[in-house]
Amino acid sequence: MKRLIFYLNGPKTLRLFLVWAAVICSYRPVFAIAQTPNVRMQLTGEAGAGLFEPLYATFSVQNNTNVAVQLDLGPNRKDTFELSITSPDGATHQTGKLNQGELAANGNVLIAPRQTYSQRLLLNEWYDFPSPGTYTVRLITNLAFQASDPITVTVGPKNDQRLRDLCAALTIQALSDDPPQEEQSSAALAVSHIRDPIALPFLQQLLESGSSVAAEAAEGLGRLGSSGSTEAIDVLKRAWGKPMKKERRTSWVPFCTR
Helix, strand or coil, X not given: CHHHHHHHHHHHHHHHHHHHHHHHHXXXXXXXXXXXXXXXXXXXXXXXXXXXXXXXXXXXXXXXXXXXXXXECCHHHCCCCEEXXXXXXXXXXXXXXXCCCCCCCCCEEEECCCCEEEEEEEHHHCCCCCCCEEEEEEEECCCCCCCCCCEEEEEECCXXXXXXXXXXHHHHHHHCCCCCHHHHHHHHHHHHCCCCHHHHHHHHHHXXXXXXXXXXXXXXXXXXXXXXXXXXXXXXXXXXXXXXXXXXXXXXXXXXXX
């Protein structure tokens, strides 16, 4: 009787076992970053710039494991970052997070096995780098793996002509129809963080274009205004008094009403 029962149940049991084994073999788990120690984070500095020019660094995470790794970089894939800056005079400054807000894009990133994720960071979003000299920049995140080594960035003397040419090139890129919207926004963001009156006419052009980058321009003018530029405030006031084209209305209006 026992042999008969085994014979009747055996093929079914075997089929279930084979299905279970196939599922296990095909399953590729996705681990949170805290569970995968063989992951390397790095911050790489790019070439230095003159005073008030954009400063960039590249953030990268190398997944050296055999499974996909998921991490959350915060809104717009950067709100989890903070910087610790040592300025040329030896003082240390903790920047805090950017606080992108509820409308920012999701920051989840999935890194395939043996692959590297990287993105470019505009360091001026966190810190102004207000004087020439050499700065030490350390990246701080809430990601649960070993911190990257600090980098040094060099800020040279102010070069008015180069700064003006840079503003012009970034403005053209921000208003171009060729690059993806993300590249347009990145160009406008760079102009908006140039804390010098040279940037003012270019920010005004971006603002009055009524394009998708007008929000960055308004915020840049606001930063210039907070630094003492009454002309930047006047530009904002004049723009606020002009009706924008309905088909090109952007999100900068609430900023102007603050």
